[in-house]
Amino acid sequence: MPASRRVDIAAPLLKWYDRHHRSLPWRSPPGAAPMEPYRVWLSEIMLxxxxxxxxxxxxxxxxxxWPSVHDLAAAPVEDVMEAWAGLGYYARARNLHKxxxxxxEKLGGVFPDSVEGLLELPGIGAYTAAAIAAIAFDKPAAVMDGNIERVLARVFAIETPLPQAKPELRRLAExxxxxxxxxxxxxxxxxLGATICTPKNPDCPLCPLRKSxxxxxxxxxxELPRKAAKAARPVRHTIAFLLQRDDGAVLLRRRxxxxxxxxMLEVPSAPWRDSPWRNGDALSHAPAAIDWQEAAGAAEHVFTHFALKITALHGRVDARAAAEIDGQWQQPGDAALxxxxxxxxxxxPAGDDVRSTRNPRRGRARS
Structure with a gap:
């Protein structure tokens, strides 16, 4: 693309943003003083x-x-992890606290205002450092997220598939x-990438960059950006041990x-492995030697690099037996998981929708 067309992007984009920006709790209005760095950093890590x-x-x-970085720093990491529950990618929460x-403790509560300084902090990579530098400190750092990659790939008609195109797109962003x-x-x-230049059915007639x-x-x-074919996602298997007290509370453990x-808090389970478990083999990892019952149904959860297939065994204990089992008991709806x-x-299980699976120490288990 001729260089003369490249310089046309900022002016129409900013004019459009002044009128059509999204109002978000971590943003200042267009043209206003930037939001405090703590809020920008917190939002970027979450996003x-x-x-x-x-x-x-x-x-x-x-x-x-935790209204300030000092408040968040002083919080127990377990509280931060539990408040994060459901947001995913839990290493982010650990690094957030670090x-x-x-x-x-080291910078007196003041975030560095340069990409280089921000990169020295835990959990801040190239994208996040550039975003904080640009949004919180108005530094001319080239920010590159998925939305921006898509806009640039289309504006400049980059045919190289992702992720191979990332270096070229970064140079264009700069x-x-x-x-x-x-x-x-x-x-x-x-x-623009979130509302108009969307992955499917981009609304080109409304785009401020359509002339460029x-x-x-x-x-x-x-059709852009093109993406390289993905390898098949591996599948792992586990059996969850759903142990309930007489009052309905379930046994949880800290990973x-x-x-x-x-x-994070977890439901006890057999190790996550490549091959399916037989119930009898999995019982060696059970948190208690009781008569377990096979719960009906199954579940699946997809992580970034693998999918986890889950079946479950269910058991009940009275309060006296529960007190002897390591872990903590919480009502299912109260746990931050x-x-x-x-x-x-x-x-x-709902009602009696279970099949008996006895512990091997008390008899042969059904597989």
């Missing part, structure tokens, strides 16, 4: 791999509970980012601090 509608209630809840502590109002420009590009968009001229906007869902664990609890 990684998560949609705006899903983030808004979490952002509001976090801000009410970053808050670093800013509070070339079009203006020196003035770079934060509004980044947010305008995000809004090569893909629109060629009639190929809906180790490191690894997938680290530090990751989505995958909520799906496990969704297999709790």
């Amino acid at each position: 990684q791999q998560t949609t705006v509608p899903a983030v808004i209630p979490y952002f509001t809840k976090f801000l009410a509970r 970053c808050a502590r670093a800013v509070s 070339s079009v980012t203006p020196q003035k109002r770079p934060g509004d420009f980044a947010q305008g590009m995000m809004d 968009c090569v893909a629109q001229e060629r009639g190929s906007a809906a 180790p601090p490191q690894g997938l869902l680290g530090g 990751p989505t995958v664990m909520k799906k496990m609890l969704g297999l709790l």
